[in-house]
Amino acid sequence: MASLERHPTNHQQRQKLNSRDIEYKSVKPDKSLSDFVESFWMLHNPNDSDKQVIILPDGRVDLFFTQSAIEPFHITLLGIGTNPEHSTIKANRITFAISFKPLATEYLLKENISDLLNKGKNVSDDFWDFSSSDLLDFELFCQKATQKIKSLLPKELDSKKQKLFELIYNSNGAMTVEELSEKVFWSSRQINRYFNHQYGIPLKAYCNILRFRASFQHIKEGKLFPEQNFADQAHFIKEVKKLAGVNPKQLSKNQNDRFIQFSTLPEK
Numbered sequence: 001m002a003s004l005e006r007h008p009t010n011h012q013q014r015q016k017l018n019s020r021d022i023e024y025k026s027v028k029p030d031k032s033l034s035d036f037v038e039s040f041w042m043l044h045n046p047n048d049s050d051k052q053v054i055i056l057p058d059g060r061v062d063l064f065f066t067q068s069a070i071e072p073f074h075i076t077l078l079g080i081g082t083n084p085e086h087s088t089i090k091a092n093r094i095t096f097a098i099s100f101k102p103l104a105t106e107y108l109l110k111e112n113i114s115d116l117l118n119k120g121k122n123v124s125d126d127f128w129d130f131s132s133s134d135l136l137d138f139e140l141f142c143q144k145a146t147q148k149i150k151s152l153l154p155k156e157l158d159s160k161k162q163k164l165f166e167l168i169y170n171s172n173g174a175m176t177v178e179e180l181s182e183k184v185f186w187s188s189r190q191i192n193r194y195f196n197h198q199y200g201i202p203l204k205a206y207c208n209i210l211r212f213r214a215s216f217q218h219i220k221e222g223k224l225f226p227e228q229n230f231a232d233q234a235h236f237i238k239e240v241k242k243l244a245g246v247n248p249k250q251l252s253k254n255q256n257d258r259f260i261q262f263s264t265l266p267e268k
Helices: 103-107 138-152 159-170 177-184 188-199 203-213 216-220 233-244 248-253
Strands: 012-016 023-027 037-044 051-055 061-067 074-078 085-089 094-100 120-123
Touching (some): 023 138, 037 138, 094 138, 103 159, 159 177, 159 203, 177 203, 188 203, 203 233, 216 248, 233 248
Antiparallel strands (some): 012 023, 051 085, 061 074, 061 094, 074 120
């Protein structure tokens, strides 16, 4: 299963989704983790029936801690997604998760995830000393994960990579590869070699995903025209259809809460 929508810290979002009271919570990470962690979150389906959803590409790498009445506790690492993926939130399933920024795979997880593009893999059930008992309290889970990640923070971070991701995120993927290359003094060829080797995706494709994701709130509000850096309306529609499988209007309707990231966006 790919990333859902996806801190004990400054801001916490709690809500019940419209569809059968599936519960979602999201917490932002401590600022010291900002280069590596985007959020901690949980999703709970308390019902006796499954919920069918579609997962949209969002540029994150997710570590899922999951169990249900019929599923034993297990931990799954999910790579970057580039396509809409049909998935299932199983009945009575609880999932706590850490949504990582890509740099975390290299510096915290010590993983090359190029072979996890649009895929996931199970990791050890005692990874980072987590167990089923950690799914009893989301706040305590966040505290434990924060402490563990802080213990793994690198003493040194490649300044070019740090600056590159800072620019990518701050611009919502709107900067071109050439602009990014000039800003970080790193050739386009070397950047793409790094992205393909480490993440299995070219930089431009990754930026397109972030730009698409930055449009979620606008589309949910019915603003079916580009507010990000798309060339024109036709380009916007083409990119949305490529990454969502539907056009912006269909996406905004989100029938049956099937696009789970839209359902978990905060109301404005």
